[in-house]
Amino acid sequence: MAIIELRNVGKTYGKGECETEALKNVNIKIDEGDFWSIMGPSGSGKSTLLNILGCMDKPSEGEYLFNGKSIEKYSVDELSYVRNTHISFVFQHFALLNDYSVFDNIILPLNCKKMTSSDKKNKAEYYMKQLGIESLGKKKPSQISGGQQQRVAIARALITEPDVILADEPTGALDQKTGEELMKLLKEINIQGKTIIVVTHDEKIANVASKRIYIEDGICHI
Amino acid sequence: MIEVIKSLSKKKIFYILIMLQFIFSLVYFFVIAAAIQSAFYININVPRQLDISTEQLIHIEVDVFEEKSNFNNFVADIESQLNGKVGTYESNVINSVELGGDVGTVEIDSNIVLMKELEIEQGTYFDDCDFKYNIMISDEDNPVSILIGSELAKEYGVEIGDEVYDLDNSQSFIVKGILKPGSKWFADTVDEGSIADLGYEVIVPRSESDYIHVHYYCIMPEQVDIDDTIKQIKQLAEKNSVTMEAEFVSDELAVKFSDSLEENKNWMIFVVVMMIMISVGTASLFMAQMNSRKHEIGIKVAVGYSCKKIIKMLFGEVLVVATVAFSIAAILGKAMLGQVEQPSIWGQGTYVDGYYISADILIMGAVILMIMCVPAVVLLGVKTKRLQPRELIGGNE
Ligand SMILES: Nc1ncnc2c1ncn2[C@@H]1O[C@H](COP(=O)(O)OP(=O)(O)OP(=O)(O)O)[C@@H](O)[C@H]1O
Numbered sequence: 001m002a003i004i005e006l007r008n009v010g011k012t013y014g015k016g017e018c019e020t021e022a023l024k025n026v027n028i029k030i031d032e033g034d035f036w037s038i039m040g041p042s043g044s045g046k047s048t049l050l051n052i053l054g055c056m057d058k059p060s061e062g063e064y065l066f067n068g069k070s071i072e073k074y075s076v077d078e079l080s081y082v083r084n085t086h087i088s089f090v091f092q093h094f095a096l097l098n099d100y101s102v103f104d105n106i107i108l109p110l111n112c113k114k115m116t117s118s119d120k121k122n123k124a125e126y127y128m129k130q131l132g133i134e135s136l137g138k139k140k141p142s143q144i145s146g147g148q149q150q151r152v153a154i155a156r157a158l159i160t161e162p163d164v165i166l167a168d169e170p171t172g173a174l175d176q177k178t179g180e181e182l183m184k185l186l187k188e189i190n191i192q193g194k195t196i197i198v199v200t201h202d203e204k205i206a207n208v209a210s211k212r213i214y215i216e217d218g219i220c221h222i
Numbered sequence: 223m224i225e226v227i228k229s230l231s232k233k234k235i236f237y238i239l240i241m242l243q244f245i246f247s248l249v250y251f252f253v254i255a256a257a258i259q260s261a262f263y264i265n266i267n268v269p270r271q272l273d274i275s276t277e278q279l280i281h282i283e284v285d286v287f288e289e290k291s292n293f294n295n296f297v298a299d300i301e302s303q304l305n306g307k308v309g310t311y312e313s314n315v316i317n318s319v320e321l322g323g324d325v326g327t328v329e330i331d332s333n334i335v336l337m338k339e340l341e342i343e344q345g346t347y348f349d350d351c352d353f354k355y356n357i358m359i360s361d362e363d364n365p366v367s368i369l370i371g372s373e374l375a376k377e378y379g380v381e382i383g384d385e386v387y388d389l390d391n392s393q394s395f396i397v398k399g400i401l402k403p404g405s406k407w408f409a410d411t412v413d414e415g416s417i418a419d420l421g422y423e424v425i426v427p428r429s430e431s432d433y434i435h436v437h438y439y440c441i442m443p444e445q446v447d448i449d450d451t452i453k454q455i456k457q458l459a460e461k462n463s464v465t466m467e468a469e470f471v472s473d474e475l476a477v478k479f480s481d482s483l484e485e486n487k488n489w490m491i492f493v494v495v496m497m498i499m500i501s502v503g504t505a506s507l508f509m510a511q512m513n514s515r516k517h518e519i520g521i522k523v524a525v526g527y528s529c530k531k532i533i534k535m536l537f538g539e540v541l542v543v544a545t546v547a548f549s550i551a552a553i554l555g556k557a558m559l560g561q562v563e564q565p566s567i568w569g570q571g572t573y574v575d576g577y578y579i580s581a582d583i584l585i586m587g588a589v590i591l592m593i594m595c596v597p598a599v600v601l602l603g604v605k606t607k608r609l610q611p612r613e614l615i616g617g618n619e
Pocket residue numbers: 013014020021022040041042043044045046047048049616
């Protein structure tokens with residue numbers, strides 16, 4: 001069974017004259033352990049698709065199935081729960097809280113779970129070590145490099161042990177070399193069993209993924 | 223809770239500003255409310271202290287230089303023609319080794335018992351004979367009966383029948399009764415409304431041979447015509463060539479009350495206007511802050527914070543700030559307006575004048591604070607509900 005399935009999904013923003021059809025009739029099946037890349041020109045609907053895949057937004061038409069269950073009737077808070085337990089995001093601009101330390105940023109998703117602070121600490125330390133950022137815990141995001149910030153964001157994504165990691169141009173704010181390192185890292189995470197979907201402009205990066213969606217004017221080509 | 227405090231600590235300056243705003247307006251409110259309360263207080267407290275209605279009590283202010291005989295005739299006329307009983311009380315001090323030095327006293331006339339009866343814990347109240355002593359011959363063989371405050375009796379181990387000697391006036395007293403704890407008397411004239419605690423005071427009967435006092439009280443039978451009675455008293459004063467002013471205590475209190483209210487009305491309107499302004503200001507500050515926190519909230523929503531949790535966090539922050547502000551304002555207000563009980567102007571007693579922050583005022587302050595927070599809290603709620611995480615991701619910080 002596919003972990004995420006979209007059936008005839010469409011997304012329309014706005015009303016009347018401002019109406020934009022960002023996605024049209026999308027049908028995708030994403031299996032557990034897949035590594036997908038999403039490519040397409042600017043404004044083609046990549047982020048829109050990713051947000052729908054990640055339960056950040058509900059489709060205007062069609063059906064979204066997570067583990068075979070339709071989310072159509074889920075409340076906002078139930079969607080939050082799905083995000084918190086099954087899905088993690090990595091963003092182009094890292095989306096770290098600048099007032100919080102690296103450590104506090106990493107354990108942020110765990111604040112929604114019933115967990116002792118020593119358990120949180122152990123988990124955070126485990127992933128920080130895995131990502132080679134164990135010495136940065138007390139620093140603020142603004143005090144570390146872009147590559148390090150993205151590793152912090154990935155640590156935060158991994159800490160909930162999600163099934164799916166969605167990344168919207170995760171290398172967009174990084175230089176070539178750091179970007180490639182990051183993709184290697186994502187590949188390793190994928191090999192460890194996580195499903196990964198990456199939005200990117202970069203052909204090289206898209207090649208790391210095993211499956212590809214090309215999107216143009218809201219229409220997906222697989 | 224930890225979450226709330228953590229989040230609060232990230233926005234120090236913002237919350238310090240909001241807190242200052244709250245504290246400032248609350249303290250302001252407390253001060254005005256206490257002033258208004260003291261206006262009400264007299265009207266509540268004086269009738270509560272009296273055994274008769276304020277419409278039965280006439281306050282007579284006499285010129286000190288009156289002829290004693292003229293005044294006595296005037297009083298006799300009131301008693302015979304109007305059926306009123308005239309009496310007075312005044313504050314004094316005795317100096318006695320047995321009571322540990324200077325002690326405040328209240329000297330009371332026999333008629334005063336009709337206005338306010340003192341309750342006795344041990345022993346008995348004065349009888350008629352106790353008022354009929356002559357100050358000149360009250361020596362150790364003829365001591366004057368006194369009543370003594372319960373705390374004073376306890377502190378110096380004074381019992382019924384003990385003798386007390388006043389060094390200043392070489393006068394002997396014998397303890398006839400001990401007052402009930404919590405006994406009160408008027409610290410000043412009745413219409414001033416300052417109520418004194420008698421715990422550390424001594425009650426002395428006023429002797430017949432005493433000089434004329436300034437303030438007298440005429441206790442009237444029930445239901446007299448107020449205007450008519452005053453007119454008659456004026457006529458009797460004229461007849462006996464006594465210069466005085468007479469007024470019903472109920473009228474005195476009414477005038478005081480409306481004066482005080484009039485005095486504070488503008489302030490109160492001012493306070494209300496200010497509270498509204500602060501409330502609007504707070505709401506807009508919160509709104510501005512919400513915009514600057516979109517990023518933070520978006521990230522939290524993206525990692526799985528539920529809407530409920532976010533709203534709880536924001537409300538929690540407001541609540542903590544409001545509670546801290548309230549506590550500081552209450553402490554500041556209490557410090558500014560002094561203690562509930564102030565030391566009495568005479569003796570060792572204390573008195574309450576209503577110019578303090580009562581529980582009622584604190585509750586009102588809390589309600590007002592809540593009202594001030596409501597627009598902010600509603601805005602926070604609405605804004606958070608509308609916030610879409612997709613607005614916040616993939617985009618620029
Ligand atoms: N919140 C929104 N309201 C209205 N229109 C929107 C909204 N978000 C996106 N759109 C529109 O939907 C279309 C797809 O946008 P989307 O952000 O998915 O593009 P994208 O492929 O991610 O582009 P980019 O490569 O620049 O990030 C665009 O035409 C965009 O203007």
